[in-house]
Amino acid sequence: xxxxxxxxxxxxxxxxxxxxxxxxxxxxxxxxxxxxxxxxxxxxxxxxxxxxxxxxxxxxxxxxxxxxxxxxxxxxxxxxxxxxxxxxxxxxxxxxxxxxxxxxxxxxxxxxxxxxxxxxxxxxxxxxxxxxxxxxxxxxxxxxxxxxxxxxxxxxxxxxxxxxxxxxxxxxxxxxxxxxxxxxxxxxxxx
Amino acid sequence: xxxxxxxxxxxxxxxxxxxxxxxxxxxxxxxxxxxxxxxxxxxxxxxxxxxxxxxxxxxxxxxxxxxxxxxxxxxxxxxxxxxxxxxxxxxxxxxxxxxxxxxxxxxxxxxxxxxxxxxxxxxxxxxxxxxxxxxxxxxxxxxxxxxxxxxxxxxxxxxxxxxxxxxxxxxxxxxxxxxxxxxxxxxxxxx
Amino acid sequence: xxxxxxxxxxxxxxxxxxxxxxxxxxxxxxxxxxxxxxxxxxxxxxxxxxxxxxxxxxxxxxxxxxxxxxxxxxxxxxxxxxxxxxxxxxxxxxxxxxxxxxxxxxxxxxxxxxxxxxxxxxxxxxxxxxxxxxxxxxxxxxxxxxxxxxxxxxxxxxxxxxxxxxxxxxxxxxxxxxxxxxxxxxxxxxx
Amino acid sequence: xxxxxxxxxxxxxxxxxxxxxxxxxxxxxxxxxxxxxxxxxxxxxxxxxxxxxxxxxxxxxxxxxxxxxxxxxxxxxxxxxxxxxxxxxxxxxxxxxxxxxxxxxxxxxxxxxxxxxxxxxxxxxxxxxxxxxxxxxxxxxxxxxxxxxxxxxxxxxxxxxxxxxxxxxxxxxxxxxxxxxxxxxxxxxxx
DNA sequence: GATGAATGAGAATTCATTCAT
DNA sequence: TATGAATGAATTCTCATTCAT
Numbered sequence: 050x051x052x053x054x055x056x057x058x059x060x061x062x063x064x065x066x067x068x069x070x071x072x073x074x075x076x077x078x079x080x081x082x083x084x085x086x087x088x089x090x091x092x093x094x095x096x097x098x099x100x101x102x103x104x105x106x107x108x109x110x111x112x113x114x115x116x117x118x119x120x121x122x123x124x125x126x127x128x129x130x131x132x133x134x135x136x137x138x139x140x141x142x143x144x145x146x147x148x149x150x151x152x153x154x155x156x157x158x159x160x161x162x163x164x165x166x167x168x169x170x171x172x173x174x175x176x177x178x179x180x181x182x183x184x185x186x187x188x189x190x191x192x193x194x195x196x197x198x199x200x201x202x203x204x205x206x207x208x209x210x211x212x213x214x215x216x217x218x219x220x221x222x223x224x225x226x227x228x229x230x231x232x233x234x235x236x237x238x239x240x
Numbered sequence: 241x242x243x244x245x246x247x248x249x250x251x252x253x254x255x256x257x258x259x260x261x262x263x264x265x266x267x268x269x270x271x272x273x274x275x276x277x278x279x280x281x282x283x284x285x286x287x288x289x290x291x292x293x294x295x296x297x298x299x300x301x302x303x304x305x306x307x308x309x310x311x312x313x314x315x316x317x318x319x320x321x322x323x324x325x326x327x328x329x330x331x332x333x334x335x336x337x338x339x340x341x342x343x344x345x346x347x348x349x350x351x352x353x354x355x356x357x358x359x360x361x362x363x364x365x366x367x368x369x370x371x372x373x374x375x376x377x378x379x380x381x382x383x384x385x386x387x388x389x390x391x392x393x394x395x396x397x398x399x400x401x402x403x404x405x406x407x408x409x410x411x412x413x414x415x416x417x418x419x420x421x422x423x424x425x426x427x428x429x430x431x
Numbered sequence: 432x433x434x435x436x437x438x439x440x441x442x443x444x445x446x447x448x449x450x451x452x453x454x455x456x457x458x459x460x461x462x463x464x465x466x467x468x469x470x471x472x473x474x475x476x477x478x479x480x481x482x483x484x485x486x487x488x489x490x491x492x493x494x495x496x497x498x499x500x501x502x503x504x505x506x507x508x509x510x511x512x513x514x515x516x517x518x519x520x521x522x523x524x525x526x527x528x529x530x531x532x533x534x535x536x537x538x539x540x541x542x543x544x545x546x547x548x549x550x551x552x553x554x555x556x557x558x559x560x561x562x563x564x565x566x567x568x569x570x571x572x573x574x575x576x577x578x579x580x581x582x583x584x585x586x587x588x589x590x591x592x593x594x595x596x597x598x599x600x601x602x603x604x605x606x607x608x609x610x611x612x613x614x615x616x617x618x619x620x621x622x
Numbered sequence: 623x624x625x626x627x628x629x630x631x632x633x634x635x636x637x638x639x640x641x642x643x644x645x646x647x648x649x650x651x652x653x654x655x656x657x658x659x660x661x662x663x664x665x666x667x668x669x670x671x672x673x674x675x676x677x678x679x680x681x682x683x684x685x686x687x688x689x690x691x692x693x694x695x696x697x698x699x700x701x702x703x704x705x706x707x708x709x710x711x712x713x714x715x716x717x718x719x720x721x722x723x724x725x726x727x728x729x730x731x732x733x734x735x736x737x738x739x740x741x742x743x744x745x746x747x748x749x750x751x752x753x754x755x756x757x758x759x760x761x762x763x764x765x766x767x768x769x770x771x772x773x774x775x776x777x778x779x780x781x782x783x784x785x786x787x788x789x790x791x792x793x794x795x796x797x798x799x800x801x802x803x804x805x806x807x808x809x810x811x812x813x
Numbered sequence: 814g815a816t817g818a819a820t821g822a823g824a825a826t827t828c829a830t831t832c833a834t
Numbered sequence: 835t836a837t838g839a840a841t842g843a844a845t846t847c848t849c850a851t852t853c854a855t
Contacts, residue, residue: 053836071262075829085837087831096829126429177409184428194430196419203406204423211398218368219390228387232395236427237375238317239385244818266846276820281847435815453644457850467816469852478850508811559791566810576812578801581792586805589784597776600750610769614777618809619757620699621767626839648825658841663826 054092056082058106061099070100101168108172110139115179125187129205130230132180136209177202208233245283247273249297252290253333261291292359299363301330306370316378320396321421323371327400368393399424436474438464440488443481452482483550490554492521497561507569511587512612514562518591559584590615627665629655631679634672635715643673674741681745683712688752698760702778703803705753709782750775781806 051059060081064073075096079086093099114135118128181198184205188195208229215225242250251272255264266287270277284290305326309319372389375396379386399420406416433441442463446455457478461468475481496517500510563580566587570577590611597607624632633654637646648669652659666672687708691701754771757778761768781802788798 074827079838086829086839087837088835090830091835129428173409187428191430193428194422194426196423196428197413197416199410199413200406200416200419201423201428203409204402204420207398207402207405210401211395214398215391215394218364218394222388222390225388225391228391229395231385232387232392232427233423234427234429235385236423236425237320237378237384237387237392238425239382265844277846278821278848279819282818287846456848461817468818468850469816470814472851473814511810555791569810573812575810576804576808578805578810579795579798581795582788582798582801583805583810585788585791586784586802589780589787592783593777593780596780597773600746600776601772604770604772607770607773610773611777613767614769614774614809615805616809616811617767618805618807619702619760619766619769619774620807621764647823659825660827660842661840664839669825 053082053084053088057084057089057092057099058103062103065100065103105168105172107139107142108169108176111136111176112172112179114139115176119179119183125183125190125192126234128183129187130234132183132205133209133212133230133233136206137212140209141213176206180205205233244273244275244279248275248280248283248290249294253294256291256294296359296363298330298333299360299367302327302367303363303370305330306367310370310374316374316381316383317425319374320378321425323374323396324400324403324421324424327397328403331400332404367397371396396424435464435466435470439466439471439474439481440485444485447482447485487550487554489521489524490551490558493518493558494554494561496521497558501561501565507565507572507574508616510565511569512616514565514587515590515594515612515615518588519594522591523595558588562587587615626655626657626661630657630662630665630672631676635676638673638676678741678745680712680715681742681749684709684749685745685752687712688749692752692756698756698763698765699807701756702760703807705756705778706782706785706803706806709779710785713782714786749779753778778806 050056057078061073061078064077064081067073068077075089076086078099079089082089089099093102115132118131118135121128121131123131177199180202184193184196184198184201187193188198193201212226212229215222215229248269252264252269255268255272258264259268266280267277269290270280273280280290284293306323309322309326312319312322314322368390371393375384375387375389375392378384379389384392403417403420406413406420432438439460443455443460446459446463449455450459457471458468460481461471464471471481475484497514500513500517503510503513505513559581562584566575566578566580566583569575570580575583594608594611597604597611630651634646634651637650637654640646641650648662649659651672652662655662662672666675688705691704691708694701694704696704750772753775757766757769757771757774760766761771766774785799785802788795788802
């Protein structure tokens with residue numbers, strides 16, 4: 050049997066993803082973790098802090114993934130492609146509950162989420178920063194066009210988002226990753 | 241003074257965008273519209289239906305915008321650029337509350353959104369369809385690369401989203417639209 | 432077209448009988464009377480006073496009916512039977528909404544009905560009184576057993592109630608009036 | 623101190639009888655039971671279900687009482703008298719709130735009662751049935767007149783009602799039970 | 814007289830959080 | 835540590851009544 054704290058987190062991830070933060074009750078989480086309601090409060094200060102913990106974990110995972118990519122001996126183009134691939138993998142785990150690349154959700158519930166924003170912003174800024182660094186390097190080596198690296202970084206995060214949303218919106222689509230990558234790297238315009 | 245119904249809608253748009261659906265109370269909306277709580281219920285069946293009405297309005301506006309672009313006598317490239325420009329304008333108004341712009345919210349509050357989903361999906365499908373048609377035409381004329389038009393359509397919607405998020409994440413950035421457009425149309429890779 | 436006031440009363444009678452006092456809204460009554468909601472308040476002080484008016488009308492009708500029976504040249508036994516017959520007829524019109532022989536309803540809604548109680552009690556006392564007078568006379572002439580006339584009067588009102596409830600409880604029953612009258616006049620015990 | 627659930631039920635019985643269902647608030651009940659408002663909802667799904675529970679309890683008590691009477695080794699006449707005596711005792715506790723005792727209430731609040739009606743009808747039918755059986759047996763043995771037993775059963779229930787109402791209407795009356803019993807068993811007519 | 818839009822007090826219900834055991 | 839019964843603030847929604855037109 051897992052640690053109580055871990056059981057709570059896993060139960061919460063499952064429920065937040067399925068029903069959302071507001072429509073998941075602390076009781077639901079407790080039931081899923083097979084502990085009593087009160088026990089939750091021995092491990093977490095309040096409901097939002099469960100959410101915060103989950104987000105933080107995923108953001109850290111994302112940053113760890115970026116660090117690994119940075120150190121690989123591959124072209125910057127390949128690095129960018131790798132960021133997208135691994136980003137999809139990590140974020141897919143957390144799917145819809147993840148406010149990561151859905152920054153709006155942070156505003157979606159001001160009061161409750163107030164505590165999440167600074168945390169999120171800190172990590173988010175680092176993620177953008179690290180991706181921007183790779184883009185900047187790619188520009189220096191002449192691999193990439195001369196664009197604002199920060200803009201490109203946000204753009205890349207949205208590419209990940211596009212890849213995750215696409216099958217939700219259009220489940221029949223196959224091999225869309227190739228098209229996304231193509232448009233992203235080479236542009237929509239034919240020459 | 242505006243019509244009561246219109247005042248309620250505008251108050252709700254402002255509040256949903258600022259605080260989100262759950263943390264906006266009916267009383268808040270009433271206060272913002274300068275009517276009594278009960279008055280809301282003369283114009284709307286319940287709280288979710290205010291939300292639905294707002295969403296529908298924005299989706300219809302989006303579709304109307306697409307129709308106008310379709311009829312313009314400009315290149316497909318210019319049409320796509322125009323879609324993005326006008327999309328930004330429309331969605332900016334509704335910012336954070338807009339579930340299209342932030343499809344994750346649909347899962348962020350499953351039960352609430354259940355009623356909205358069919359409505360949303362209907363319009364969303366039409367929007368994707370119309371954008372895809374333009375892309376398809378552009379491919380035929382040789383303006384665009386040969387990619388799956390549906391993939392490109394979702395991609396374009398996410399470009400709009402990127403453009404809206406960027407200044408929120410990094411308020412110092414200037415002229416980022418140009419870079420976004422450049423990456424989108426010509427790709428990140430230099431040649 | 433009837434007078435407005437009369438239209439309101441008839442609409443209310445119909446609705447109170449069908450849905451009860453609490454679940455009939457003033458708006459319902461107005462719609463049924465084909466007047467605007469506000470118009471009701473030109474004719475009645477408030478919602479309970481519509482109810483009061485209806486009750487008063489029926490109680491007066493009951494008393495009028497008793498007065499007529501008193502003057503008839505028939506035996507006391509026949510008078511009592513007549514009271515029951517005409518009581519059934521009058522009360523049936525108002526059926527379930529009638530708190531008359533459902534004195535509990537007066538307590539069923541203390542606050543709202545507070546105004547009804549004195550009115551009701553006044554008439555009710557008179558009705559009991561008049562019936563008791565007839566019973567007393569019957570005892571004097573030797574037609575009836577020597578029982579407390581007031582007890583007999585309430586008993587008689589409950590006979591009316593029994594006759595009205597029976598078909599509601601058991602719709603298949605036929606000719607039950609005869610059995611009720613028999614038990615009432617001659618008793619259940621065989622001799 | 624009683625169990626919480628029991629305290630809630632007793633508080634509700636007292637209040638429903640005094641003020642009626644509609645004018646008793648959940649807060650009232652909670653205060654009377656000395657628990658918080660929310661606690662009510664740990665024991666009952668909603669307000670009507672408190673009512674239902676109370677009704678069911680009293681109906682079951684009535685049936686249990688009938689079963690006991692059935693088994694007694696006394697004449698049918700004595701059984702019938704016993705039914706009335708014990709009926710008075712049981713129903714007095716629940717007085718005004720009891721819809722059996724006051725079947726009109728069923729229509730006094732149609733929507734509310736819709737959920738109660740099937741429950742009520744089930745028990746009510748059994749009560750009538752059991753009383754009717756006793757009457758039928760009394761007719762067979764020659765104790766009772768040859769009347770429809772179902773009619774007599776409803777008649778008996780109304781006798782109970784008469785006995786409960788009488789002191790409410792006329793508080794000065796003494797020994798009225800004897801007169802009621804006399805009229806019921808031997809009839810009003812003198813011979 | 815007549816209207817019906819607007820009001821707002823009041824009710825039922827939910828659920829995060831506490832705390833005695 | 836763990837429990838889960840109890841709490842009560844907060845929210846949605848209803849509807850009798852008012853009042854400007």
